[in-house]
Amino acid sequence: MRHWLMKSEPDVFSIDDLARVHIEPWTGVRNHQARNFMRDGMQLGDGVLFYHSRCAQPGVVGIAQVASAAYPDPTQFDPHSDYFDATSKREQPRWMLVDVRFQRKLTRIITLTELKQHAGLADFALLRRGNRLSVLPVTKTQWDGILSLEC
Helix, strand or coil, X not given: CCEEEEEEXXXXXXXXXXXXXXXXXXXXXXXXXXXXXXXXXXCCCCEEEEEECCCCCCEEEEEEEECCCCEECHHHHCCCCCCCCCCCECCECCCEECEEEEEEEEEEEEEHHHHHHCHHHCXXXXXXXXXXXXXXXXXXXXXXXXXXXXX
């Protein structure tokens, strides 16, 4: 099993939204590297740290699970979608997604500030200067270190 971190802005789609719907397609990823992580790296059952970004208190707020293999993101074909891509063709879709299943909310937010202060996370991709990817790999050691901060 692999581990991932997936970012979402809570005013767009929050951990509470995922808890309400239980399973959600992770639409709208328009970065090639993040797409490649979903398409080539994610497998059914992989663990996901749900991260709220672009908010007053960014941080890890819950745990989810990859609930499907990658498949074409339908928003790329919808001219009314903010994520429409006129250059993407149905026979060769450019953008992929996975479904994400809610597992649980954390008992508290593990803030970005806390993550930065944790010595075991010095090489964590989220904390690298200039990193803006919405989907990131997480090692087992990083996963365990992050979740140990919940207590």
